[in-house]
Each structure stands twice: as structure tokens, then as C-alpha cells.
Amino acid sequence: MVAAVRVHKTGGPEVLTYEEVEIPAPGPGQIRIKQGASGVNFIDTYFRSGLYPAPTMPFVSGNESAGEVTAVGSGVTDLKVGDRVAVVAALGGYAAERVVPADRAVKLPDSIGDEQAAGMMLKGMTAEYLLQRTFKVEKGHNVLIHAAAGGVGLILGQWANHLGANVIGTVGTKEKGELAKANGYHHIIYYRDEDFVARVKDITKGALCEVVYDGVGADTFPASLDCIKPLGLFASFGSASGPIKAFDINLLQQKGSLFATRPTLNTYNAKRDALVKSANDLFKVVSSGAVKIAVDQKYALKDAQKAHRDLEGRKTTGSIILVP
Ligand SMILES: NC(=O)c1ccc[n+]([C@@H]2O[C@H](COP(=O)([O-])OP(=O)(O)OC[C@H]3O[C@@H](n4cnc5c(N)ncnc54)[C@H](OP(=O)(O)O)[C@@H]3O)[C@@H](O)[C@H]2O)c1
Numbered sequence: 492m493v494a495a496v497r498v499h500k501t502g503g504p505e506v507l508t509y510e511e512v513e514i515p516a517p518g519p520g521q522i523r524i525k526q527g528a529s530g531v532n533f534i535d536t537y538f539r540s541g542l543y544p545a546p547t548m549p550f551v552s553g554n555e556s557a558g559e560v561t562a563v564g565s566g567v568t569d570l571k572v573g574d575r576v577a578v579v580a581a582l583g584g585y586a587a588e589r590v591v592p593a594d595r596a597v598k599l600p601d602s603i604g605d606e607q608a609a610g611m612m613l614k615g616m617t618a619e620y621l622l623q624r625t626f627k628v629e630k631g632h633n634v635l636i637h638a639a640a641g642g643v644g645l646i647l648g649q650w651a652n653h654l655g656a657n658v659i660g661t662v663g664t665k666e667k668g669e670l671a672k673a674n675g676y677h678h679i680i681y682y683r684d685e686d687f688v689a690r691v692k693d694i695t696k697g698a699l700c701e702v703v704y705d706g707v708g709a710d711t712f713p714a715s716l717d718c719i720k721p722l723g724l725f726a727s728f729g730s731a732s733g734p735i736k737a738f739d740i741n742l743l744q745q746k747g748s749l750f751a752t753r754p755t756l757n758t759y760n761a762k763r764d765a766l767v768k769s770a771n772d773l774f775k776v777v778s779s780g781a782v783k784i785a786v787d788q789k790y791a792l793k794d795a796q797k798a799h800r801d802l803e804g805r806k807t808t809g810s811i812i813l814v815p
Contacts, residue, residue, distance in 0.1 A: 493587040494792055585795055709736070790812075
């Protein structure tokens with residue numbers, strides 16, 4: 492039996508239950524991992540609340556973790572006992588140990604510890620595909636990123652800056668604004684007090700943005716569309732304030748023949764080759780120092796409820812991890 496945080500019925504943070512669970516031996520194609528740290532991501536709150544349906548009930552919460560391989564199932568050839576790995580895979584993350592398909596694990600460089608890995612893989616590979624594949628950000632592009640001081644936001648800002656973009660971020664508080672400024676953002680907008688569309692127009696001298704990356708959802712829609720140049724892209728990658736309601740597609744025509752997408756990491760990294768390349772691109776920008784990973788909150792596994800309250804209460808910055 493190992494310590495884990497399970498959900499028996501969907502609801503608020505109080506449904507996260509710290510208890511002992513049975514972890515099986517790895518089956519064919521699987522590995523067992525003793526975890527050094529688990530990442531906390533906004534998606535964990537969607538599964539916990541029921542916004543995203545979980546495939547089983549009860550389920551162990553969490554979608555990201557890092558640790559050491561302690562057993563390998565038959566047919567696993569590229570990983571062995573003792574290897575250090577990180578895993579981004581749906582559910583099972585908040586536990587001292589877990590069993591996962593080996594093809595979802597990536598080997599970690601020695602320079603990246605378990606805690607840093609748990610704070611960067613899901614968020615960093617998200618930044619990778621958003622900036623390189625959903626839209627190819629290039630030197631001179633104007634880019635707007637909402638929730639700039641959050642886990643994904645701090646990585647996106649640094650990486651977009653590294654690519655040569657003019658990086659504009661929205662944040663909820665002055666402290667978050669300072670942090671975002673120290674992490675790649677050229678311009679900060681306080682979207683709780685300021686009209687962010689007017690500020691984007693001002694900052695870009697009316698040119699607007701090639702792309703808007705929006706993980707906030709309901710509260711920033713449809714205003715985000717008014718920040719985009721004709722033929723630009725609206726990348727709606729999350730719903731921290733709630734999901735965007737169904738809208739009339741003619742709106743995209745009215746706002747300048749815009750493109751809109753609702754991308755997800757699972758689709759972009761579904762194939763093993765894509766996962767490995769995405770992870771390697773992330774390791775490269777982190778090891779070069781272009782992107783620094785801020786693990787600003789660390790909680791004991793048993794305190795997962797507090798981690799979720801703080802995340803949903805907009806109290807956190809950068810990455811959050813749980814340690815067993
Ligand atoms: N599609 C994908 O592949 C993918 C992958 C990873 C993450 N995501 C999405 O990316 C977004 C960021 O994820 P994260 O884990 O890094 O979280 P996070 O950004 O660290 O936390 C969410 C932030 O959103 C802002 N926010 C605005 N309105 C909010 C509200 N009503 N309630 C709570 N927060 C609100 C807050 O910042 P301020 O106080 O500054 O407003 C808050 O700190 C989430 O929407 C997540 O679902 C998507």
C-alpha cells in the first residue's frame with residue numbers, strides 16, 4: 492500500500508482524500524515509479540470538479556510526476572530499474588508510487604531533479620507546442636498571454652521572449668506583474684483594473700497581436716478577439732475562470748477573418764516521437780538558461796486540498812508541486 496490522494500466523488504477541494512492505495516506490479520509495456528514529486532496543474536481541478544469526466548471512480552488525482560523506475564513490465568526495452576523519468580499521463584499522479592505506460596515516460600537529464608521536473612513537464616511541453624506548433628512565434632510578433640504569472644504563463648513569457656516576440660501579459664496583482672516582468676514579459680496589463688483591449692491597442696500602436704494565448708477562458712472572452720490582427724490566431728487553451736460558452740462562428744469573420752483553436756497537450760504529444768521531441772526542446776531551453784522554472788509552492792502530498800484551494804483562489808505563482 493502507498494500514500495495517494497483519491498477522489499471518490501467529484502466536488503470542491505474537500506473531495507481530495509489522502510489515503511493508502513494498492514499499486515499493482517507493472518503489466519506488459521508498463522513501468523512502476525517511486526515518485527519524488529507530483530505536479531499540480533489546473534487540469535487537476537477540472538477532473539476533481541467533474542468539468543472533465545474521469546474514466547474511473549474513484550481515481551487518484553494528478554496528471555504529472557517524476558521519480559525513479561522501480562520495476563519494468565515485459566516488453567519494455569528502453570527503460571530499466573534505476574532510471575529517472577518524468578511522466579505526463581492522465582490521472583494517478585498524486586501518489587508516492589504509480590504504474591504508467593512506459594511510452595508516456597521520458598528519461599530526465601541528470602541536471603533536472605524530480606521536483607523541478609514535476610514543476611515543468613506538463614506546463615513546459617504545453618508552452619512548447621503552443622509557441623512552436625499551434626502558432627509559430629517569430630521575432631517581432633506581438634503576443635498576448637493571459638495569466639502571465641501562472642505556471643504555464645511564466646514559462647510561455649520567457650520562451651516567447653527567447654523567440655524574439657514582443658510579449659504582453661495580463662495579471663491579477665502588482666506582485667504578479669513584477670514577477671512576470673522578471674520572466675520575459677515586456678508589457679504588463681492589470682486586467683482586473685484596466686481595459687486590456689485598450690492597453691493592447693496602445694502598446695502595439697494599433698497593430699494588435701498575431702496570436703493570443705488564453706488559458707483564462709470565460710472572463711477574457713470575447714474581448715481577447717479584439718486584441719488580434721486580421722487573420723491572426725486565438726489559441727484558447729484553458730478555462731481557469733470557467734469554459735467559454737458556445738458562440739456564433741460569424742464573430743471570427745467580424746473580427747477580421749480570425750482563426751480560433753482549442754488545443755490540448757494530449758493531442759499534440761499523442762505520438763511517442765512528438766512527446767520525446769517536445770520534452771527535448773523543453774530540456775534545451777531550460778538547460779541553456781533561456782527558460783527558468785519557478786517552483787514557487789511546495790506542499791506535502793497530504794495537503795493537496797490546500798494546493799487546490801490556493802491555485803483556484805489565484806494565490807499561487809509559477810509551478811506547484813506535492814512531495815510524498
Ligand atoms: N490545453 C492544454 O494543453 C493545457 C495544458 C496545461 C495547462 N492548460 C491551461 O492553462 C491554464 C493555466 O494552467 P496552470 O496550471 O499554469 O494554472 P495557473 O496559470 O498557475 O493558475 C491559473 C491563473 O489563472 C488566473 N485566473 C483568472 N481568472 C481566474 C479565476 N476565476 N479562477 C482562478 N484563476 C483565475 C489567475 O491568475 P491572475 O490572478 O493573474 O489572474 C490564476 O493564478 C489553465 O487554464 C489550464 O487549464 C492547458
